[in-house]
Amino acid sequence: MQSIRIGQDPHFQYLLRLSDTCLILAQRLCEWCGHAPILEEDIALSNMALDLVGQARALLTRAGAVDGRGHDEDQLAFLRGEGDYLNATLAELPRGDFAFTCLRNAVLATLLKLLWQRLQESSDAELAAIAGKAVKEARYHQEHAGDWVVRLGDGTAESRARMQAALAQLWPYTAELFDTDAVDEHARASGLGPRWADLRDEWLAEMQALLAAADLQVPAQGAFLSTGRRGVHSEHMGRILAEMQYLQRSYPGGVW
Template sequence: MTTGSIQVRQDPAVQYLLRIGDTALIHGQRIAEWTGHAPVLEEDIALTNMALDLVGQARAVLTRAGQIEGSGFDEDQLAMLREERDYRNVTLVELPRGDFAVTTVRNAMMATFFKLLWQRLATSSDAELAAIAGKALKEARYHQQHAADWIARLGGGTEESRRRVEKAIADLWHYSAELFANDGVDEAAHASGLGPRWGDLQEAWQAEMADIFDEPGLAMPRPVDFLSTGKTGVHSEHMGFILSELQYLQRTYPGGAW
C-alpha cells in the first residue's frame, strides 16, 4: 500500500476530473468547519449534510480519476496523499470559512456552478461520470436553494445582516473568474465529450446568480480582472493549513484503517 506522497499523471482527462473532485472535497472540508458551530441547530445539521454530500461527490469523482489515471490510486490516496501543488481545486473554496454570510454566499456561488456542471456532465461520454452527475445534480439543486433562501433572509433582514452579505459578495466575487477560465484541459474534455469547458457555463451562472441577488435587492458585482490559479496548482496561503487538517490522520498513521 502506498503511504508516501503520490504523483499523478498529467493526462488532461485525469486533470479535468481532479478539478471537479478536489473542488468538491475542499469545499466540503470548509463547510464541515461549521459542525457544532452554526448559528442554530437546524443549520448545524444542514451544513453538515451538505459537507457530506460534497465529500461523497469528491469520493466518486476521485475514484473515477484514479481508474482513468491507471496507477492504482484509490480515492483515499488521491484525497490524502498529494502535495499541495498537485491539488486542482479553485481558490474560492480554500479561502477561510468566514462568518455565516461568507459561507452562504460561497455556497450559492459554488452550488450554482456545480448544478450547471452536473447538468452537462449527465451527458458525458464517460458513462460512470454521467451516472455520478445524475445523483450529484439533485444534491446541488438543494444546496443552491438553501443558499439562495439564506441570501434572501440576510439581504432583506437587518442593516447588519445586509452589510455582512454585501461584504461577503464583494470579497468572494474577486475569485469568481477562475471558475470560467478555459485552458487546454477544458478543450480536451470538450473535444472528447468528457465534459464541458467550464467557461461555457459562465453565462448561465451569471444569470442564476443575478436572480438570487435580485430577490433581496442586492447588486450584481461587476466582472473582475483578477484571475486566481488554484486549478493549476498555485494556491493561496490558506491551502496548506486546510491540507494539514485534512491529511493529518493519514500522514500520522500511514495506511491506517478502522
C-alpha cells in the first residue's frame, strides 16, 4: 500500500514533532511488555506507553484537521513514509537495557512535561486542551523514571556502570531536542507553542539536579547533531516502522 501524502504547513509539522515523539517512544516502551525486571515495572512501562499512545492519538487527530487532507489518526500513524515522521531521534533508538530505558524516559518526560506546561496557553485551543491532561501524565512519567535513575546510579557497581554507559550513549542525542528552525519560529510567533530551544535551560537544570542525585556527571556536549525532527532518521527508524506498520499495510483499512 502506498504511503499517504502530507502537507508542509509549520503548524502541522509542529504537531507532528510532538505526536511522533510520543508515538515512537510508546512503541519502544511496548517492547518491555513481558520483559521488565519485575512485574510491577512491566505494568508501569506498559501503562506509560498507553499514556503516550493516547497523547499521540489526540495530537494526530488535531494534526489531520490542520493538514486538511482528510487523514485520520490511524492513517497518520501507520501510512506515512519514514521521512514524514518528525520524532526526535532519541525516541527511536533501540530499547537497550533497563538503565537505558529509565534514563531515556527521564530525558524525554522532563522535556514533555515542560512542553505540556507551556502548551496549556497555546493559541490552538484543542492543543491547549490536550496539554491540560497530558501534563499530569508527564509529571508521573518524569517522577517514575527519575526514581529509577537515582536508584540505579547510586546503587551497585553494576547498576552504576550501566547507568553511566546509558548516559554516555544517550546524551549526544539531546542536542537535537533544542535545535531551532522555521517550524519553531512559526510556533513562537503565532502563539502555537514555545520553541523547544526555549525550554533548554529549565530542562538542563532539572536533568542536572537528577543526575547529581544519582551521582552521575553530565557529559560534555559534542558537535554531533541528530536530525529526526526534520525527517532524517537513524538506521533504526526503518526497522521500527516495518514492525509498527505491518498489519495496517497488509490489511488496508482493517478494523477490529
